[in-house]
Amino acid sequence: MKFLDKDFLLTTDAAKTLYHNYAENMPILDYHCHISPMEIATNKKFDNITQLWLGGDHYKWRQMRSNGVSEKYITGDASDYEKFEMWAKTLEKAIGNPLYHWSHLELQRYFGYEGVLNSKTCKEVWDLCNEKLKNTSCRQLIKDSNVTLICTTDDPADSLEWHEKIAADDSFDVQVLPAWRPDKATNIEKVDFIEYLDKLGKVSGVDIRSFADIVKALSIRLDFFEKHGANVSDHGLDYVPYAPVNIEETEKIFAKRLAGEKLTQAEIDGYKYMLLKELAKEYHKRNWVMQLHFGCKRDNNTSMFAKIGPDTGFDCIGDQCSTAAISNFLNSLAETDELPKTILYSLNPNDNSALGTIIGCFQNDEARGKIQLGSAWWFNDHKTGITNQLTDLANLGLLGNFIGMLTDSRSFISYARHEYFRRILCGLLGQWIENGELPEDYDYIGGIVEDISYNNAVRYFGFNL
Secondary structure, X not given: OOOOOOOOOOOOHHHHHHHHHHHOOOOEXXXXXXXXXXXXXXXXXXXXXXXXXXXXXXXXXXXXXXXXXXXXXXXXXXOHHXXXXXXXXXXXXXXXXHHHHHHHHHHXXXXXXXXXXXXXXXXXXXXXXXXXXXXXXXXXXXXXXXXXXXXXXXXXXXXXXXXXXXXXXXXXXXXXEOOEOOHHHHOOOOOOHHHHHHHHHXXXXXXXXXXXXXXXXXXXXXXXXXXXXXXXXXXXXXXXXXXOOOHHHHHHHHHHHHOOOOOOHHHHHHHHXXXXXXXXXXXXXXXXXXXXXXOEEOOOOHHHHHHHOOXXXXXXXXXXXXXXXXXXXXXHHHOOOOOOEEEEEEOOHHHXXXXXXXXXXXXXXXXXXXXXXXXXXXXXXXXXXXXXXXXXXXXXXXXXXXXXXXXXXOOOXXXXXXXXXXXXXXXXHHHHHHOOXXXXXXXXXXHHHXXXXXXXXXXXXXXXX
């Protein structure tokens, strides 16, 4: 079998039929990513493959460091070609890593390069990609990927001016919607929390002096986001807090923080629990989807964090998350019938089975698969991690209602990850057909493949497509 040929990861005839006849040509709905709406609005072009491929990509940066590459060639002042050359040398060692597959899929799909990138072919690939980039732009890359809708990641205080520009531009027919990411309002322990309250207060017109004020300010901004088409929230959490406090206690915690006093961990958890709960109630009232990403231990290398900041490749899987706390938090909302549609993503794969049983406790007729086990995320979006997530969900829930893959990326060519996911999905289901575990009914199983690839997400989020 040729490397990365048309049947890549498809080892059975059933898998090949499912992928080529059902999954391959389905559109892409990217409901969570970190690409820049400003770059889409201005239709950014890239001078070279390094700017497109390595800028902000901490996945690649992490592996370059593992290959002994100096920081000069990663986030430093080396030339773009030197950085690309160092990535090519690193990729030689990355066999078995999803980056090896993603990188070559992207080279094939967007640049027509069928070879293998390494130190010997580096200059050839550099020249080929850069020549093709002269005639493309970020919007063209999105269109070439068959994407119908993108949800970016946006702070409540954001003006959404770039989303307005995109929406007003009839020349680009891919929907680009904001998604609500209120981490700065949640992280009361951060040094810039008070500064952020001032910013939030100015854009909402609320003088934030109490917990009630911040809830009011956020509600006003939710209205603003909703007018711009938003119906998705996302929370980046170390863990889901369950620390029941009442409103009076929360006001005291908030006042203590405004006074510049140091909070205890119990007080931090109490505030986060109450704010997350108040926001979840708002999401339910508005029929929004709440995404909870948790299980990450961030910024482990403090000396490098001090030099180059967050989201630069120094995070790891955490074990501080309590699945009991997650269940209790969801229950605190279900008790008053205020639990929104929710997607749970844990960075720790050990949580998948527990989460797979938790979601079954809170399903109802508000939506098919109202509570979702999110796709394999970050350190888990490789062949083994994706297969395990799909298998856990199938074992414990309804795989047919799964809303599928997302990029969670800052790159305009990371849509190849959807192909990677679909090939793994079809490989798994195809093997079950070959084993006699599923009927050889391709319209039936192929329909499920199409649903997981695209249709379920459209229905779940209620997007107008």
